[in-house]
Amino acid sequence: MPTVLLVRHGRTTANASGVLAGWTPGVGLDDTGRAQAQALAARMAVLPLVSIVTSPLQRCVETSAALVAVAGPDAAARPEPVVDERLGECRYGDWTGKELKVLAKEPLWAVVQAHPSAVTFPGPEGESMLTMQHRAVEAVRAHDARVAAEHGPDAVWVAVSHGDVIKAVVADALGMHLDAFQRIQVDPCSVSAVRYTPLRPFSLRVNDTGGDLSALRPPPAKKRRAARKGTRTTAAALAAASDAAVGGGAGNDDGNG
Template identity: 60%
Template sequence: MPTLLLVRHGRSTANSSGVLAGWSPGVSLDEQGEQQAKGLAERLSGLPLSAVVSSPLDRCRQTVAPLLAARPELSLRMDERLGECRYGDWTGRSLAELSKEPLWSTVQAQPSAVTFPGPDGESLREMSRRAVESVREWDAEIEREHGAEALWLVCSHGDIIKAIVADALGLHLDLFQRISVEPASVTAIRYTPVRPYLLRLGDTGELAGFAPRPRPEGDDAVVGGSTGTR
């Protein structure tokens, strides 16, 4: 099965100002985020990517822009299901202010019980469902188009990536707050008919190890731990 690289967008103006961006218009990468996006393109330069799929929000599109500029053979595909959680009335408010809301403690301890307030508020359960559905459907399509050894990339948001990782690990959504992914970090998952494998989580270093290489037949976990041959 293909290998999925999940990229969180680079640091945004909302990140640096401590605001919950959600689907707010006009949120872009800040200066550090722009440098992270350039660095990401360099880190991925030796990898044979087959496809790039992104959240439609500007900060994600800006994050993959240097990569796409360097790789004209790649076109950007977008999927709204990979967009940020719809935080409803919480959108655009400061995190310091939100931390005083009664719902904040539920977001921390029991995310599966949370629906964000307001007519546009989404539940974290629905966010998780759509995100997982998206990457699994895209993974199957990439395999049909490019084969089982394909390497492809999704650029999305922190809570989206955490939910996808929780699903891959078989974790209840209530445990997804234990997962951390930094801006411009790369998380790698390989789905198989038996189980998903989390290959890397929130990585900000080199990525050369994801270049395709021969793998043993079958999808059984290696008893005693990985031998370093993926």
């Protein structure tokens, strides 16, 4: 099955000043955020990315542009980003544009921390956190299915989004209730990797901000062909593709231990 790399945008002026930007237009990367995006693009140069999907908000579009600017393996050009509004930030309603230190004094803040599945942000533009999770998971799974159909089960692709959105998608992949998603940390320009299989998702990375990404490369073509030649087109084969290695396995290499 394909591997999706969930990338949070780089740091913005709003992040640096402690303001909840939400869907405020014109919030782009600051100097630190641009450097983070460039460093991430360099880390991803080892990966043959077949698709880049991004939130429409400026900070994500700028981060996506940095990924496109650095060629992949064998100097392969990157695909142009596809914009999907479902990957956009949670709509914080009347909280948008306010300082976090001010919002922390609101009664709703404690609910956001402890019981986010019950939260709908105030105001006519406010969204529930459950709605945010549902649309984001739906988008990621739909694009993952498209990538599998167009590029095969070993493809690697990127979804560029926002902190709470990625945390919600990772929580779903881990089988966690949304009320536990505040336990997950997602920093600017971090990578969280998920592989969806017929029976369960696998969480491969969470909040990786500097590690070597080469282990996420697809296996060599010869090995892929050999594996497909022996694939059984049965329910048992689907189950095998979703099995976790007892004992933890050996990473990209098959085996136990």
